[in-house]
Every structure is written in structure tokens, then in C-alpha cells.
Amino acid sequence: SSGINAEWPLRPGEYLKGCALNIGNEYNPKAEEKLIDAAKMSPTTYEIWNELGDCIWKKGDKKGARNCFERALSHKKNKVSLRNLSIVMRQQEQVSKEEKRKKYRLRLCVDTTA
Numbered sequence: 001s002s003g004i005n006a007e008w009p010l011r012p013g014e015y016l017k018g019c020a021l022n023i024g025n026e027y028n029p030k031a032e033e034k035l036i037d038a039a040k041m042s043p044t045t046y047e048i049w050n051e052l053g054d055c056i057w058k059k060g061d062k063k064g065a066r067n068c069f070e071r072a073l074s075h076k077k078n079k080v081s082l083r084n085l086s087i088v089m090r091q092q093e094q095v096s097k098e099e100k101r102k103k104y105r106l107r108l109c110v111d112t113t114a
Contacts, residue, residue, distance in 0.1 A: 014038035
């Protein structure tokens, strides 16, 4: 997580609670709840979107994480968002390629049995 910048809302408590709950490798729904609340209070603070993206990514929601990192970048270009967005996009691309291969193999099976 990054430090607090000058554009922070008056009360960054929800963000800090969300960050504390988001420590570790496992998804924590309470962290997501706190970070969503923080994003509602301060929708232009890119650090909140980065942390929320990280939390949602742990849940396995790559599309949601990507949206958060893109939202962060819409407010400020920063290396955390760029790095995480790059990783998530590559993971999504890999899943997409695997899905195409499965569909192709399934089509081959259907064609050979017809």
C-alpha cells in the first residue's frame, strides 16, 4: 500500500481499516466492504482504488480488479496501478486463450462424433 497523499478526504479511517484487513494473501470480505466505503467517500483517491483492486483480485475477480486499477489510473498515473493492471490483463489473456482451446477441442469432439 502507498502512503496518504494531499488529496485525501478528511476521514481516511475506512481506507486504513480496509488496508489493515487486506494484509495477507487471502481474500477478506470485510476489507472489501471497508475499501468500497472509502471509495464512495473519496472516489478520486487513486490509492483506494489500488487497494480495492488488490482485494478484489484476491477474490479471483480479475475483471473487477482490472476495473479498479483502470479507475485508479484515470485519477493519477502511478506505477502500482500500471504494474497490477499489466499482470491482471496477462492473466485474463491466459484464461481467454485456455477457453478458446477448450472450445476448439470440444468442437473437434463434436465434429468427429457426427
